[in-house]
Every structure is written in structure tokens, then in C-alpha cells.
Amino acid sequence: MKRVIVVGGGIAGTIVANRIARTIPEELEKGEAEVVVLDKSDKHVYQPGQLLVPFNVQDPVELVRNERDILDHRVRFLHGQKGEVTKIDPANHTVVTADGVSHTYDYLIIATGSHLRWEEVPGYKDAVYSPWDFDSALKLREALDQFSGGTVVINVAKLPHKCPVAPMEATLMLDDMLRKKGLRDKTEIVYTYPINGIFGIKTTNDVMIKIFQERGIKVISPFNVTNVDPKNKVMESQEGEKVKFDLAIGVPPHVGAKVIGDSGIGDKRNWVPTDKFTLRMKDHSNVFVIGDTTDIPISKAGSTADFESYIIANNVANEIRGTGLKKTYDGSVFCYIATGVDSATYIRFNYANPPVPPPPSYVHWWGKLMYNKLYWTVTAKAIV
Amino acid sequence: MFIMIKMSLKIYKKLDLTGQSCAGPLGELSGVLEEISPGEAVEAVLGDEATKKDVVAWATKKGYKIVQERRDGNNYVVVLTK
Numbered sequence: 001m002k003r004v005i006v007v008g009g010g011i012a013g014t015i016v017a018n019r020i021a022r023t024i025p026e027e028l029e030k031g032e033a034e035v036v037v038l039d040k041s042d043k044h045v046y047q048p049g050q051l052l053v054p055f056n057v058q059d060p061v062e063l064v065r066n067e068r069d070i071l072d073h074r075v076r077f078l079h080g081q082k083g084e085v086t087k088i089d090p091a092n093h094t095v096v097t098a099d100g101v102s103h104t105y106d107y108l109i110i111a112t113g114s115h116l117r118w119e120e121v122p123g124y125k126d127a128v129y130s131p132w133d134f135d136s137a138l139k140l141r142e143a144l145d146q147f148s149g150g151t152v153v154i155n156v157a158k159l160p161h162k163c164p165v166a167p168m169e170a171t172l173m174l175d176d177m178l179r180k181k182g183l184r185d186k187t188e189i190v191y192t193y194p195i196n197g198i199f200g201i202k203t204t205n206d207v208m209i210k211i212f213q214e215r216g217i218k219v220i221s222p223f224n225v226t227n228v229d230p231k232n233k234v235m236e237s238q239e240g241e242k243v244k245f246d247l248a249i250g251v252p253p254h255v256g257a258k259v260i261g262d263s264g265i266g267d268k269r270n271w272v273p274t275d276k277f278t279l280r281m282k283d284h285s286n287v288f289v290i291g292d293t294t295d296i297p298i299s300k301a302g303s304t305a306d307f308e309s310y311i312i313a314n315n316v317a318n319e320i321r322g323t324g325l326k327k328t329y330d331g332s333v334f335c336y337i338a339t340g341v342d343s344a345t346y347i348r349f350n351y352a353n354p355p356v357p358p359p360p361s362y363v364h365w366w367g368k369l370m371y372n373k374l375y376w377t378v379t380a381k382a383i384v
Numbered sequence: 385m386f387i388m389i390k391m392s393l394k395i396y397k398k399l400d401l402t403g404q405s406c407a408g409p410l411g412e413l414s415g416v417l418e419e420i421s422p423g424e425a426v427e428a429v430l431g432d433e434a435t436k437k438d439v440v441a442w443a444t445k446k447g448y449k450i451v452q453e454r455r456d457g458n459n460y461v462v463v464l465t466k
């Protein structure tokens with residue numbers, strides 16, 4: 001019997017496990033193969049939806065479900081100590097869980113994701129609200145409800161981070177929300193970003209920065225934050241800028257999972273070295289890496305994981321069946337970009353073709369909301 | 385993970401930046417270069433000359449050292465260190 005272990009039951013791990021189950025149903029039912037998902041938590045959080053919570057667009061209760069309910073019935077799921085992976089050992093084809101059990105595998109898929117390292121910037125946790133953190137997103141909603149004007153700074157502490165377009169979205173939704181509340185004239189919005197411009201891809205940056213200019217949003221870049229003074233509400237940068245604010249919204253520094261570092265299989269930020277086309281871990285052909293976990297210069301986003309899941313699921317299935325067929329990832333990414341609380345645009349691109357966002361419209365906003373709602377019943381379950 | 389360059393500098397990471405990435409070449413490089421220790425370098429593979437010039441200009445302004453520039457087929461390779 002071939003055993004496929006998926007470490008991590010987030011968006012990437014769940015989609016790829018379900019897609020494998022749907023690709024090799026006969027092998028699973030005959031007991032010729034099994035798919036096992038390991039995660040400490042038995043809850044599944046749809047993190048992309050957190051961005052909409054502070055703007056009262058998304059009910060946070062709808063963002064959390066039981067992982068078991070989302071996984072295909074043919075997928076085994078272990079959680080708690082039985083699912084908490086403490087060591088990944090590719091040389092011996094095993095993973096160890098917190099209950100001391102060593103699990104051997106024929107194929108391993110690492111989907112341990114990206115995590116926030118707030119403490120890397122002194123003062124950040126105390127002074128900055130972040131939709132990238134579930135609890136902080138709720139607190140930001142309260143802060144925005146009480147906000148009556150002043151300076152709001154939007155900050156990206158470090159690249160890369162998950163949902164790369166989201167800082168632009170937060171900025172434009174904030175602008176729109178404040179206009180609708182009659183508070184925009186009393187507010188200065190300052191967007192700070194580690195490299196020149198507001199986004200890393202030039203074709204997208206050129207379109208989006210015009211929208212920022214039309215909305216009167218001030219941009220300070222490059223701005224690499226070094227510390228935040230929570231008492232005086234001042235954010236400082238390596239470049240010598242000091243920005244005083246009344247409200248700060250930010251993206252804390254990101255790193256890969258602790259178990260990657262503990263296992264000695266990642267780089268200095270715990271990203272796992274991965275081939276950008278095959279999605280196999282470098283030097284370990286029976287280990288695949290998916291989603292935010294990789295060190296590939298590509299977007300850390302749910303749609304990236306979804307696109308990658310087709311490649312990994314097919315290649316795992318092909319190897320189990322011995323067909324010899326191989327698929328490669330072309331760098332596909334798709335992201336909606338909210339440009340207000342009732343308008344959006346999008347980017348769709350791959351390694352070879354840069355994205356140019358179309359004019360913002362209500363249709364794309366509707367698409368963004370539908371994409372989020374369909375996550376539970378379509379995307380997560382790998383229906384298409 | 386490491387290979388030797390000039391007997392004294394280790395390549396900490398090779399970054400293939402020829403494809404599209406949301407952080408862009410400078411964003412990807414900025415995150416990795418901050419992590420390197422003395423004696424380590426990063427090798428960046430870039431898809432066009434304009435991007436190569438941007439990277440060199442940005443790195444010079446940030447105080448990084450360009451150890452090597454070379455062509456590799458249609459790509460441009462830049463090795464950077466602190």
C-alpha cells in the first residue's frame with residue numbers, strides 16, 4: 001500500500017488531500033493507497049476572508065469550520081498530539097508526531113504554511129492592527145468603528161508575505177469606507193512599502209498606483225520599518241523616515257513553520273527549498289511542497305496553492321499508478337483585488353505572463369465575494 | 385545547500401527571478417539578503433537586462449556588494465553579498 005502524508009490542514013493541505021482522494025478513489029477504496037492529513041488543530045480557518053472582517057463585509061463566524069467536515073471521507077485525519085508534527089525526516093521517509101509516533105510515508109506533501117513573527121519589529125504587536133491575525137482583525141473592526149479621523153498608516157514590514165495584494169486592498173477599502181462615512185476629509189492615509197512603489201510587479205503597480213493617486217493616498221516607499229513606538233504612535237524606517245499615526249494597519253514579518261526549522265529542512269526563514277516547476281523538495285523526489293511553505297519566488301496565496309494542487313495531485317497519482325506522466329507548474333496565480341467596499345479588479349498571471357488589472361467594477365467585487373463563499377463547497381473540496 | 389565561490393564566499397541561496405512574482409525581484413531579494421551572514425552570498429538569476437540594472441542600482445544604494453555579474457544564455461546572473 002502507498003501512503004501519502006500531508007503535513008498541515010490549512011488551505012493548501014486540505015485542497016491537495018481532497019484532490020488526491022478524488023484522483024485515485026479506486027486505489028483508496030481498495031486499500032492500495034491511503035491519504036493522511038496531520039494537523040495539531042481540528043479547525044480550518046479561511047484566512048483570506050480575514051481581510052474583509054474589519055470593514056464589516058465578512059462575518060468572522062463564517063471563516064471557521066471543522067477540518068473533518070471539509071476533508072473527503074476517504075482521507076484520514078489526525079489532530080491534537082496525534083496530528084501535531086514535531087519532526088520531518090525526509091532522509092528516512094518519516095514524520096514524527098507529538099504523541100511520539102513515527103509515521104512512514106511513500107509520498108510526503110509539506111503544507112505547513114506561513115506564520116507571523118511580530119517580535120521581529122519592536123513595538124509592532126502593541127501598536128499595529130493586522131487582518132493577517134484573526135483576533136487582530138476583530139480588534140481592528142472595533143477600532144475602525146470608533147475612528148473619527150486622523151492619520152492612518154498602512155505598512156508592509158517585510159516581503160514576501162501571504163496575500164500580496166491585500167495591503168493595497170486594505171488601503172482602498174479603508175479609503176472607500178471613510179468616504180461613505182464622511183470621514184475621508186478628516187483622514188490622511190499613508191501607505192508604506194519596503195520597495196519602490198506599492199506592489200512588486202511593475203505592470204500591476206503602474207495601474208494600481210494611479211488609483212492611489214486619484215484617491216489622494218500618500219505613498220512612502222521604500223520604507224523598511226525598524227520599530228514602532230506604541231506610546232507616541234510613531235513608525236520608523238531604515239531609510240530614516242518617521243511617520244506619526246493615529247491608527248496603524250500592517251503586515252507583520254512572515255516565516256515558515258517552526259517544525260521546518262526544528263527539522264533542519266528549510267532556509268533561514270523556514271521556507272522549504274522547492275523546485276519551481278515540479279514542486280518537489282530539492283534533493284528529495286518523493287517530497288512535494290505546496291502553498292506558502294515553499295521558497296519559490298511566487299505569491300503566497302490560496303489560489304497559488306489551488307493551482308499547485310493540480311500538479312501535485314496528478315503527479316502523486318501518476319506515480320502510484322506508474323503511468324510515467326508528469327505535470328509541471330507554470331506559476332499560475334489568480335487574485336481579486338478589492339478597490340473599495342463594492343468594487344474590485346483582479347490579476348491572473350504565471351511565470352511567463354505579467355498581469356495587468358482590468359478597470360475596477362462591481363462585477364469583480366461580486367466575483368470576489370462569490371469566490372470566498374464558494375471556498376467551502378467547491379475550492380476546498382477540489383470539486384473543480 | 386551551499387556551494388563555494390571564490391573559495392571564501394558561500395552561495396546561501398540561488399533565486400530564479402526570471403518569472404513573475406508579487407514581491408518582484410527587489411522584494412524577493414530584499415527578504416533574502418537581510419538573512420545572509422558574513423561570508424555568504426545570494427545568486428540572482430534575472431530574465432532581462434533592465435531588471436538586472438534595477439537590481440544592481442538598488443543593491444548599490446542599499447549598500448550590498450556585487451560580487452559577480454555574468455550572462456547565462458538569455459538570463460543575467462548577479463551574485464550579491466553584504
